[in-house]
Amino acid sequence: MNWEVVIGLEVHLQLATESKIFSGAATRFGAEPNTQACAVDLAMPGMLPVLNEQAVRYAVMFGLGIGAEIGLRSVFDRKNYFYPDLPKGYQISQFQEPIVGRGHFDIQLEDGSVRRIGITRAHLEEDAGKSLHEDFHNQTGIDLNRAGTPLLEIVSEPDLRSAEEAVAYLKTLHSLVTSLGISDGNMAEGSMRCDINLSLRPAGSETLGTRAEIKNVNSFRFVEKAIHHEIERQADILEAGGQVVQETRLYDAERDETRSMRSKEVANDYRYFPEPDLLPVVIEQSWVDSIRASLPELPAAKRERFIADYGLSAYDATVLAAERPLADFYESVAKHCGDAKLAANWVQVELLGQLNRSDLSLGESPVDAPALAALLQRILDGSISGKIGKQVFEAMWAGEGDADSIIEARGLRQVSDSGALEAMVSEVIRGNPEQVAQYLAADENRRKKLSGFFVGQIMKLSKGQANPQMVNDLLNQQLADAGGHGNT
Amino acid sequence: MTVHQDDIEKLAELARLRIAPEAVAEVTDRIATILGLVDQLQSVDTAAVEPMANPLDAVQRLRSDAVTEDNRRDAFQAIAPAVENGLYLVPKVID
Numbered sequence: 001m002n003w004e005v006v007i008g009l010e011v012h013l014q015l016a017t018e019s020k021i022f023s024g025a026a027t028r029f030g031a032e033p034n035t036q037a038c039a040v041d042l043a044m045p046g047m048l049p050v051l052n053e054q055a056v057r058y059a060v061m062f063g064l065g066i067g068a069e070i071g072l073r074s075v076f077d078r079k080n081y082f083y084p085d086l087p088k089g090y091q092i093s094q095f096q097e098p099i100v101g102r103g104h105f106d107i108q109l110e111d112g113s114v115r116r117i118g119i120t121r122a123h124l125e126e127d128a129g130k131s132l133h134e135d136f137h138n139q140t141g142i143d144l145n146r147a148g149t150p151l152l153e154i155v156s157e158p159d160l161r162s163a164e165e166a167v168a169y170l171k172t173l174h175s176l177v178t179s180l181g182i183s184d185g186n187m188a189e190g191s192m193r194c195d196i197n198l199s200l201r202p203a204g205s206e207t208l209g210t211r212a213e214i215k216n217v218n219s220f221r222f223v224e225k226a227i228h229h230e231i232e233r234q235a236d237i238l239e240a241g242g243q244v245v246q247e248t249r250l251y252d253a254e255r256d257e258t259r260s261m262r263s264k265e266v267a268n269d270y271r272y273f274p275e276p277d278l279l280p281v282v283i284e285q286s287w288v289d290s291i292r293a294s295l296p297e298l299p300a301a302k303r304e305r306f307i308a309d310y311g312l313s314a315y316d317a318t319v320l321a322a323e324r325p326l327a328d329f330y331e332s333v334a335k336h337c338g339d340a341k342l343a344a345n346w347v348q349v350e351l352l353g354q355l356n357r358s359d360l361s362l363g364e365s366p367v368d369a370p371a372l373a374a375l376l377q378r379i380l381d382g383s384i385s386g387k388i389g390k391q392v393f394e395a396m397w398a399g400e401g402d403a404d405s406i407i408e409a410r411g412l413r414q415v416s417d418s419g420a421l422e423a424m425v426s427e428v429i430r431g432n433p434e435q436v437a438q439y440l441a442a443d444e445n446r447r448k449k450l451s452g453f454f455v456g457q458i459m460k461l462s463k464g465q466a467n468p469q470m471v472n473d474l475l476n477q478q479l480a481d482a483g484g485h486g487n488t
Numbered sequence: 489m490t491v492h493q494d495d496i497e498k499l500a501e502l503a504r505l506r507i508a509p510e511a512v513a514e515v516t517d518r519i520a521t522i523l524g525l526v527d528q529l530q531s532v533d534t535a536a537v538e539p540m541a542n543p544l545d546a547v548q549r550l551r552s553d554a555v556t557e558d559n560r561r562d563a564f565q566a567i568a569p570a571v572e573n574g575l576y577l578v579p580k581v582i583d
Contacts, residue, residue: 019557024551024554024557025557026555034561034565034574035561038557038560052550052553053550053553054552055553083581084578084581133581139580140577140579141572141575141576141577142576142578144576278542279541279542279547281547282548
């Protein structure tokens, strides 16, 4: 049977506030256990939540970024369940009246095609603490530093049809929220966590199949693997004539499998009701308008601008516009060196390549944008060739100084002195009489190939520093001369 | 609305309340009486009334995003039954 895969994603995004959503405790990652958990976060008796304005602002920014309707009035609800890392016995969330309504954004697939994915809603809620199950004499250790960290839960429509689309969706979302500056998007630290709702239906069918939910998948790669695995599991069940059970499953990255979470049948009844400790949140349209006016340029618009203003290909523009730090870096290099396409090549190939190999982030790059631009200027003004430029870049990467001082210290300046070049060309022609004879006997097409041999020899002689354009001109001239002499 | 004994048992489990088996029938009856009163309220026509999330005629005030709480872990953990390495210890939970 041919199955159609139907996927919807729920993303829990930690918002980049300084303090928690309902208390004045810090949200910094990696602090000593329970040093950022105050009386409100611990659910001490009599403590009351007070809503963080910045969390609301970030939610509005997200809503504006996906063209959604902003709930000018939204209400917090209690979602009731018992777990030790949730001290109150309920999570404050939004159920009936979320702050962000229906919206959408476009994802681009590898083949260049674009799909529009619907967002059902996004709502504010608080994160829970962390349970540590190891090494406590059969007890569980609880760290409540994370409890109360603001989350934006972003729920997609079941519009995704493959693992590839799901990953493209997450990458686009990541790019959007980091460009907005509302989250650091650090998946390794849990800033963006994903639940996958997945079902299968016979191709062509309009009704949805029974879905399973896979919880807490925390990297793009695991999302892809978990989806592939779950598709196979459900297809096996359906093809054997069985039925998929609606349940919550956990993805085990070590074993590459999903498995059922026990005891969720009963516990899934959260008995939502309006949070009596918080009043309805009412925001002014004028506030929303002022936030809209101050939104940074979003990746989709930036991508279009890179294509229009810099003449980049759609692919290059997508890569360079995706994350704000890289886009800013690129634009700075392009402006300083004056050649947007050369800058695009160097940033993507050399810079990103080196960062990858060294396992560094852009912020840790030993070569900054003005330094790279200074190097590219030397290529553009003919001081060095592109090939030598790569050597210089590696030396800059190794901390040997700026482009000019490396070119000077290593004597890499391109030889553009026609006297010196002429001597080299003559030397190569004299040293290879056989090839010269072959060249002179050849037709136009074959000559082109053969002249490559001479250029190679001359570049070798000059240690790669000969100006290639001048070498070509001088070589053609001298070969023509040689032919001329031969004829007389 | 009718309420059955198994509804009460399920709710008790969700709320972590222990109701003795012999008491379930009586609790069910009492809750059924309360729900009867709710039914009576339900009969009021509220079509034109906006749902009320809070009885106060006010809206939520927002606080600015500033860290105002110091680390008071020692004080909080002094009253915890069991702590280790800064963590609160609880009976093992597996989910």
